Amino acid sequence: MSVDARQAVRWGAGVLAIALVAGGGGYWIGQRGGPASDDGSTAAGRKVLYWYDPMVPAEHYDNPNSLSSMGMKTIPRYANEPEGPNAAPGITIDPAARQNLGLRVATAEIGGLPSTFTATGTIDFNQRNVAVIQARTGGFVTRVYGRAPGDVIGAGAPIADVQLPEWGGAQAEFLAVRRLSKPELTAAARQRLRLMGMSEGLIAGVERSGQTNGTVTITSPIAGVIQTLDARAGVTLAQGQTLAQVTGIGTVWLNAAVPEAQAGMVKVGQRAMARLSAFPDESFTGRVIAILPTAQADSRTLTVRIELANRGGRLRPGMFSNVMLGDGGDQALLVPSEAVIRTGARTLVMLALPDGRYRPAEVRAGREGGGKTQIIAGLAPGEKVVASGQFLLDSEASLTGIPARALESGE
Template identity: 65%
Template sequence: MTDAKTTAARWRAALMAAVLVAGGGGYWLGQRDKNETVAGSATGDPGKILYYYDPMFPNQKFDQPGKSPFMDMQLVPKYADGSGANAASPGISVDASARQSLGIRVVAAEMGSLAATLDVTGTVDFNQRDVAIVQARSGGFVERVYRLAPGDVVRAGAPIADLQSPEWGGAQTEYLSVKRLGRPDLTAAARQRLRLMGMPEAVIAQVDRSGRTSGTMTVRAPIGGVIQTLGARAGVTLAAGQTLAEISGLGTVWLNAALPEAQAGAVQVGQRASAKLTAFPGETFAGRVVAILPTAAADSRTLTVRVELANSGGRLRPGMFASVALGGDTKPALLVPSEAVIRTGTRTIVMLEMGDGRYHPAQVETGREGGGKTEILRGLAAGEKVVASGQFLLDSEASLTGIAVRPLDNAK
């Protein structure tokens, strides 16, 4: 309890050392004599006291001077608006010694470059555009299945199953008979029939060379990747169009990143992106945004941004976690330090330096953030100076004295 009182007393002493001279609706913080006689303005003309208050608890008002019930210090008088020499220039006035005690730091708004980079997280998934479906082109049965199972990684051209199709044997016999007639037109028509039955060119060429029919065909993987489903089983009867296997390619993968909906406007299809995975420390994988899904997640209020990454060697495996940097082109912008921006929940303001130690709140509209800087879309002009340290105390006094915030429409 003693430490708390000591800390509070130190804060109070620091505040009492700062002499804040209000303009149209400000106040003096300084020493008061035992009769609470106060100099109200630069001309020495005392202002009318409205009430007394403790600056640490400004919402609590008192009719009489005395000690604060909250802190062991004297209450401070509150003067009516319009008194003093600076009434025509509303704002918060702070003398040089008080500015130094409060640590007020002023920075000019200036044009600069701000890259539209957002850091989000995501997970690796299969590229659903790189999928191959292996089907039976004609009715028959499975004669042999190679040693495969769902989840196995296969290369392009790897055998999956041997199929026996009686229909193919009959069509090949007819083709060889027509070929012996020596009629090129009829031979071409019979060959086209074999193609329409789904017979690969390699099988037709083999029949041409050997002159013998073969109703057996080896089904091979059209692409390299992971077997997702495998419906081929030895001895199973097949119908035309029946699916034997489904293969997902691994040449590229998708990275599904969760983007807060408030930042949806900062990301566009085609934008570059980079990913880092804990499995590969020190490496960065480059990609680009290929889609922004149209539905937002109701529980997390995020959008899914789909990034396509090259997957050399198949090292990126679906399910892996990654941190993603969504980067856009560097664009010129009016920038202020992010610490100078005060967000009240209903609007965003900054404290402007008006000159001669005077400060006034101004409403602004902000944009992107990055590197400790915030983009100002409306409400400020290049060269205007804003308070980057000590602005919250000035904003509290501006609210207490009822100083109107400069609206967006009145900005330079």
């Protein structure tokens, strides 16, 4: 193989594996009408002005066998190719070369960007559904009902029997006033019993039997889990002393750890779908009821509180869950995510211009989802971008100094 042939092979392998011809600040890639003859013409009759190396375009040569100062094989500059400061910037690619490169073009379109994402969390008690059971007046515990912390009880389940001497005295006064047959005094005495915490059923029983009942059975007003239990037989109680605390389990909270970068996609009232490893074939739907105001410094996450219905009490605090958050998303200008070039300093797309040229354009990108990226600025609906092979074109544009379309100007 001759030296010229070896140089030609080196040029083809080293520079994008295709022939590059400068065009208005870009390159013409591929063959443009066949090899040139010694008299400066091609098989298609196109006029060759000079030969040059795209790596050093200032050097011009008068024959096709020239080597540039970089030792590279020169290529022809044709008379009908745009050149100079008034030429439109861009890269023009021969159709055959374009097919060989596998360039794929997509259109920027308005569409809905899915904004769903998955986070992890744990089940917790609903701290808004808590009952504190107290002694309304001083007394002592006469009986307990075999309860313990952690027991699941129903609404109205007995906790303890408490003897309340003050209630017995107030009931005796009520019966004495009632015997006076003065409705006003009787009503006032009955109201006093209500204010002391006696139920209508207890008052009615005293009125019906004519006997005082200073022993009351303390019951749970809600169904749930006993969290604390201080009722023990023989214990003397002070007014307002807590006997037990019960947390309801009809609904539970799912505290999800949402990455800080995705916190803006979550809103109070938004629906959420949870899946637990304990029930792999089921999903549980709830809604976001709160976004806690403090971020976790170590994990850079925010806690999103989701309320879930707990039918049958199957969701137990401490269970691990995956939760899907988000919604259908708003309408936005979208391009394929693979078309976006992120350099670190800026974000670019490679425009496919109507005249068959390609030029980088700076854009401002937003959210991603479903293989699409939102373009906030720098691109208009209907413009076409290169979705495959754009990194090659961007490298060539950078090599020849083709400026990217500015984000502010859009030109």
